[in-house]
Amino acid sequence: MDDLFDCAPPLDSTEAARQDSLLAPRFYTTDFAAMDRIDVSPVRQDWDALMEEFRADINKGHFERAGSFKEAVDQLQEPLRSEFLDFLISSVTAEYSGCVLYNEIAKHVTNPDIKELMRSMARDEARHASFINHSLRDFGLAVDLGRLKREKKQTYFAPKFIFYATYLSEKIGYARYISIYRQLEAHPEFRFHPIFSWFERWCNDEFRHGEAFALLMRADPSLLAGRNRLWIRFFLVAVYATMYVRDQRRVVLHDAFGLDPQQYDFQVFDITSAITRQVFPFTLDTNHPAFRTLLASLRAVLDASEGAKRRGGLSGWLTRGWCAVQAATLFVRLYLHPVVPNRLPADIRLVPAW
Ligand SMILES: [Fe+2]
Numbered sequence: 001m002d003d004l005f006d007c008a009p010p011l012d013s014t015e016a017a018r019q020d021s022l023l024a025p026r027f028y029t030t031d032f033a034a035m036d037r038i039d040v041s042p043v044r045q046d047w048d049a050l051m052e053e054f055r056a057d058i059n060k061g062h063f064e065r066a067g068s069f070k071e072a073v074d075q076l077q078e079p080l081r082s083e084f085l086d087f088l089i090s091s092v093t094a095e096y097s098g099c100v101l102y103n104e105i106a107k108h109v110t111n112p113d114i115k116e117l118m119r120s121m122a123r124d125e126a127r128h129a130s131f132i133n134h135s136l137r138d139f140g141l142a143v144d145l146g147r148l149k150r151e152k153k154q155t156y157f158a159p160k161f162i163f164y165a166t167y168l169s170e171k172i173g174y175a176r177y178i179s180i181y182r183q184l185e186a187h188p189e190f191r192f193h194p195i196f197s198w199f200e201r202w203c204n205d206e207f208r209h210g211e212a213f214a215l216l217m218r219a220d221p222s223l224l225a226g227r228n229r230l231w232i233r234f235f236l237v238a239v240y241a242t243m244y245v246r247d248q249r250r251v252v253l254h255d256a257f258g259l260d261p262q263q264y265d266f267q268v269f270d271i272t273s274a275i276t277r278q279v280f281p282f283t284l285d286t287n288h289p290a291f292r293t294l295l296a297s298l299r300a301v302l303d304a305s306e307g308a309k310r311r312g313g314l315s316g317w318l319t320r321g322w323c324a325v326q327a328a329t330l331f332v333r334l335y336l337h338p339v340v341p342n343r344l345p346a347d348i349r350l351v352p353a354w
């Protein structure tokens with residue numbers, strides 16, 4: 001992982017990645033002693049098969065650059081250039097956030113199952129982060145990952161919250177990357193940068209990481225029952241709503257893919273919900289018109305809040321306060337929207353078939 005720390009000098013992209021906002025990817029830390037006590041014996045057979053996949057490391061040679069990365073960046077025009085750059089910065093932050101968390105857990109536990117898993121996933125995320133960082137260098141920018149690790153605030157999450165949040169972000173990450181990949185496979189004329197050709201095998205790594213968290217949760221059924229169902233619902237709403245609001249702001253980027261951001265997001269939700277039936281006792285009813293209306297309202301309120309922030313002054317401050325109240329109310333209404341119940345399958349494992 002040392003190659004992660006020899007990045008270009010700190011530039012504006014590091015500052016952008018360091019900013020903690022509601023929608024930006026975060027860095028996490030957890031209770032390592034509790035991680036050490038995890039027992040995977042209830043899912044041992046599936047676990048061993050999954051670890052064999054990690055050991056096989058089929059993507060070892062995949063993240064080597066070939067083709068005209070730099071030329072593609074040189075040809076990019078505004079405003080696509082800025083939106084693509086923003087996409088790369090938030091992606092590298094998310095990848096590196098996974099790398100740091102998995103690496104820290106691996107360092108602090110002695111449980112051989114958890115240690116090997118975390119090491120393997122940190123290896124993958126380090127590759128992903130440094131691959132994106134190479135593309136940032138083509139812009140004359142690179143996120144100084146070492147500095148980011150030192151300076152970005154870490155959020156403490158108990159292990160079960162790490163499972164819910166990280167499982168979802170791995171699976172939604174898979175759904176996002178594969179949806180873009182399939183769109184550009186069908187419409188190569190929209191592939192404005194070569195990095196998208198790497199997405200298929202790349203997102204299989206994310207899928208596999210998600211499988212590991214699915215097994216960890218299925219190994220302890222109490223994580224999926226009782227009051228924990230309320231937490232699962234909270235994380236589903238938070239992750240889906242965050243993705244939706246962030247994506248709807250990237251109109252130019254989605255346009256360049258030939259995708260409508262709304263359709264793209266609802267397709268990503270469909271794929272993610274289909275996958276999460278392996279572990280969660282319900283899915284969000286994202287195709288219900290009322291749910292969609294609430295998401296659109298939340299986006300409008302958060303956009304108004306951004307506008308007020310730029311405007312500043314007393315009226316801007318008051319508007320932001322009012323927006324915060326409205327956003328909280330909309331979040332609660334999304335949370336209370338009836339979910340679709342799901343009976344957990346006997347076979348836990350899935351293959352990335354989308
Ligand atoms: Fe990754």
Ligand SMILES: [Fe+2]
Binds near residue numbers: 098125170205206209
């Ligand atoms: Fe991952």
